[in-house]
Amino acid sequence: MDHISFTPFPVLETERLLLRRVERSDAKYIFRLRSDEKYCKFTGIKKYKDINEAIKYIDRIHKDIENKECILWSICSKDTNEFIGGISLWDIKDKEKQSEIGYDLLPEFRGEGYIQEAIKVVICYAFNELNFRKIVAEEVRTENIKSMKVLEESGFEVIKKYEVVNEDGNKEERADHSLLRTKF
Numbered sequence: 001m002d003h004i005s006f007t008p009f010p011v012l013e014t015e016r017l018l019l020r021r022v023e024r025s026d027a028k029y030i031f032r033l034r035s036d037e038k039y040c041k042f043t044g045i046k047k048y049k050d051i052n053e054a055i056k057y058i059d060r061i062h063k064d065i066e067n068k069e070c071i072l073w074s075i076c077s078k079d080t081n082e083f084i085g086g087i088s089l090w091d092i093k094d095k096e097k098q099s100e101i102g103y104d105l106l107p108e109f110r111g112e113g114y115i116q117e118a119i120k121v122v123i124c125y126a127f128n129e130l131n132f133r134k135i136v137a138e139e140v141r142t143e144n145i146k147s148m149k150v151l152e153e154s155g156f157e158v159i160k161k162y163e164v165v166n167e168d169g170n171k172e173e174r175a176d177h178s179l180l181r182t183k184f
């Protein structure tokens with residue numbers, strides 16, 4: 001993956017937001033997100049019980065960024081410089097020129113259009129700077145209406161919908177989405 005470089009880290013900016021590298025000082029916010037029952041249900045992430053799990057996660061992300069396997073930005077409000085959420089391009093496949101997209105917001109910052117603003121600038125970066133052909137959002141729980149809506153409004157198409165049996169033994173519908181550079 002020679003031509004992809006995340007050094008120096010690509011800080012991105014929008015009208016209201018600054019997207020910078022995730023840092024250990026963000027651990028308390030990431031812990032708050034990942035220790036929330038509903039968040040874990042929607043994302044399939046195993047519930048965190050200890051802030052050290054968030055610190056370990058951040059350290060692992062730093063390694064993945066170094067290895068160009070993923071990139072994760074902390075989304076900060078320009079007004080307050082405060083962490084409000086995160087957005088990532090992960091499972092980067094250099095040959096296929098594609099990656100997954102992931103995102104979240106602390107509950108008190110939802111309903112303001114921040115994620116759509118962040119997705120827009122990250123998609124531009126992926127297509128224009130990284131030269132990606134495709135961005136996908138797979139296995140999205142269709143019950144996660146907010147996320148389904150964000151993807152649709154950001155131009156993603158549902159490629160397929162299917163049912164899976166989740167860890168609790170219950171049936172659950174999921175959807176795979178994709179956004180092609182040619183349709184952007």
Ligand SMILES: CC(C)(COP(=O)(O)OP(=O)(O)OC[C@H]1O[C@@H](n2cnc3c(N)ncnc32)[C@H](O)[C@@H]1OP(=O)(O)O)[C@@H](O)C(=O)NCCC(=O)NCCS
Pocket residue numbers: 039042043103104105106109110111112113114115116117140141144146147149150
């Ligand atoms: C998914 C998630 C990020 C969506 O957050 P969100 O706040 O609904 O998304 P946006 O930031 O795009 O905001 C859209 C909402 O803001 C409103 N809004 C307010 N001001 C706005 C503005 N200036 N521009 C656009 N929308 C605006 C929109 O009307 C919309 O509200 P509605 O959904 O009630 O119609 C959030 O629910 C979340 O963090 N969930 C947990 C993690 C998760 O599920 N991640 C995805 C896994 S697949």
